[in-house]
Amino acid sequence: MYPALDHRIFHLISEIAAEHNVRCYVVGGYVRDILLDRPSKDIDILVVGSGIELARSVAKHSGKMGRVTVFRNFGTAMLRYDELEIEFVGARKESYSPDSRKPVVENGTLQDDLNRRDFTINALTVSLNRENFGELLDPFKGVSDLRKKVIRTVLDPDATYADDPLRMMRAIRFAAQLDFTIEMKSLRAITKNRQRIDIVSKERVTDELNKIMLTPKPSKGFGYLDRTGLLFFVLPELTRLKGVDIKDSVRHKDNFWHTLQVLDNISGKSDNIWLRWAALLHDIAKPVTKKYLPGHGWTFHSHEYVGAKMVPDIFRRMHLPLGKSMRYVQKLVKLHLRPIALVEEEVTDSAVRRLLFEAGEDIDDLMMLCEADITSKNDAKVRQYLANFRNVRKKLKEIEEKDAIRNFQPPVSGDVIMQTFNLRPCREVGIIKNAIKEAILEGTIANSYKEAYDYMIKKAVELGLNVVNDKRFS
Ligand code: CTP
Numbered sequence: 188m189y190p191a192l193d194h195r196i197f198h199l200i201s202e203i204a205a206e207h208n209v210r211c212y213v214v215g216g217y218v219r220d221i222l223l224d225r226p227s228k229d230i231d232i233l234v235v236g237s238g239i240e241l242a243r244s245v246a247k248h249s250g251k252m253g254r255v256t257v258f259r260n261f262g263t264a265m266l267r268y269d270e271l272e273i274e275f276v277g278a279r280k281e282s283y284s285p286d287s288r289k290p291v292v293e294n295g296t297l298q299d300d301l302n303r304r305d306f307t308i309n310a311l312t313v314s315l316n317r318e319n320f321g322e323l324l325d326p327f328k329g330v331s332d333l334r335k336k337v338i339r340t341v342l343d344p345d346a347t348y349a350d351d352p353l354r355m356m357r358a359i360r361f362a363a364q365l366d367f368t369i370e371m372k373s374l375r376a377i378t379k380n381r382q383r384i385d386i387v388s389k390e391r392v393t394d395e396l397n398k399i400m401l402t403p404k405p406s407k408g409f410g411y412l413d414r415t416g417l418l419f420f421v422l423p424e425l426t427r428l429k430g431v432d433i434k435d436s437v438r439h440k441d442n443f444w445h446t447l448q449v450l451d452n453i454s455g456k457s458d459n460i461w462l463r464w465a466a467l468l469h470d471i472a473k474p475v476t477k478k479y480l481p482g483h484g485w486t487f488h489s490h491e492y493v494g495a496k497m498v499p500d501i502f503r504r505m506h507l508p509l510g511k512s513m514r515y516v517q518k519l520v521k522l523h524l525r526p527i528a529l530v531e532e533e534v535t536d537s538a539v540r541r542l543l544f545e546a547g548e549d550i551d552d553l554m555m556l557c558e559a560d561i562t563s564k565n566d567a568k569v570r571q572y573l574a575n576f577r578n579v580r581k582k583l584k585e586i587e588e589k590d591a592i593r594n595f596q597p598p599v600s601g602d603v604i605m606q607t608f609n610l611r612p613c614r615e616v617g618i619i620k621n622a623i624k625e626a627i628l629e630g631t632i633a634n635s636y637k638e639a640y641d642y643m644i645k646k647a648v649e650l651g652l653n654v655v656n657d658k659r660f661s
Pocket of ligand 1: 214
């Protein structure tokens with residue numbers, strides 16, 4: 188008996204199911220995760236009968252649980268017990284039609300229910316019935332697949348993926364999360380059915396892609412997406428990064444594998460999904476900006492700006508959020524080469540201030556991305572580049588301590604400008620505000636109210652404005 192199953196709640200469900208004369212089982216991901224020693228809080232209870240009725244009865248008897256949430260369309264009911272989320276579902280039999288992921292569902296037996304599941308490792312079952320409480324039922328040899336670390340479908344892979352194409356993404360996601368391999372037959376079936384991913388909602392595909400992005404080594408999942416051809420249907424821009432051109436014996440690196448390496452590097456440093464997206468998209472415009480200049484080699488001029496412009500379309504198409512997270516990704520893509528320009532010894536303070544201003548609070552993430560972007564195989568070069576970036580970080584720190592640019596707020600506000608010269612909002616206010624900001628970034632004046640105020644007066648005089656209310660000491 189697995190200790191996790193000796194929990195009071197499983198005994199309670201077992202007793203009540205016996206009273207109702209229905210059979211029930213723990214099934215799916217929870218059992219898989221117990222065997223893998225990955226603690227999980229989502230429990231699926233399979234009932235040969237009504238899941239909703241059993242859930243209601245368990246809630247009534249436990250005294251401890253709150254309301255039962257019923258999803259009548261799905262025939263499921265959910266309860267919370269301490270930190271556990273327990274979903275009850277009646278055993279079902281499913282049949283699919285070719286143009287939809289939504290099967291025709293009818294009541295079924297335990298075997299029918301297990302037959303409709305995706306992978307052998309997800310069809311593991313533990314009985315909660317009195318006579319064999321705690322016994323593991325493993326009709327498809329899922330335990331052996333867990334040991335062999337392989338993703339295998341319960342039934343014929345071709346039918347499994349054609350029926351529910353989301354399972355192609357799931358296979359790759361589980362392989363990436365668990366560090367498993369996908370069996371050959373499955374890989375062939377995914378390759379064959381890859382285009383059917385188009386009938387799955389974008390949200391679901393993106394949800395799986397994000398789970399792949401969040402694994403410790405995302406290149407594994409992306410490698411499978413590439414190998415099966417699914418990537419072209421999910422994120423075609425990425426497949427265009429593939430390949431190496433050679434002219435006059437000069438070659439450029441394969442930007443697809445470079446990107447995956449950067450993504451793996453960043454994943455070792457941060458769990459921030461948006462930083463991972465920035466890594467995935469940092470060179471996305473290299474194919475469209477690529478040029479060969481004789482005597483000079485391959486160039487990807489302005490790929491960081493063109494790439495930043497591509498981000499919104501990609502996010503919109505993938506149903507990713509279009510607010511702050513997208514702007515953050517855009518910003519990092521746009522700025523990812525800037526710290527390299529600060530490596531030179533004689534770099535000016537104003538160049539450092541400008542980067543601090545543009546990156547703002549994301550400057551540390553930008554530096555992380557730059558360091559992750561070093562994928563040279565030459566150790567000496569890697570050491571040199573890292574040392575360069577350590578210097579850049581030092582310069583950023585020194586200037587930030589001196590000038591506090593990172594969370595730049597204009598020391599003289601638009602309100603003060605308007606009151607001083609008795610103006611309504613107008614072009615002049617913008618001109619003066621911008622001039623003050625530029626003067627601070629250039630180092631002409633310090634980032635202080637007093638110096639900014641004097642500078643404002645100087646600029647206003649140039650524009651022919653007169654002081655009406657002196658706000659110098661406000
Ligand atoms: N399932 C399936 N096909 C799908 C989705 C789910 O066969 N397209 C089955 C699997 O048996 C799975 C169970 O439903 O184990 C529960 O699905 P879900 O909660 O999505 O996945 P888990 O396996 O629990 O894993 P995770 O929570 O990591 O997504």
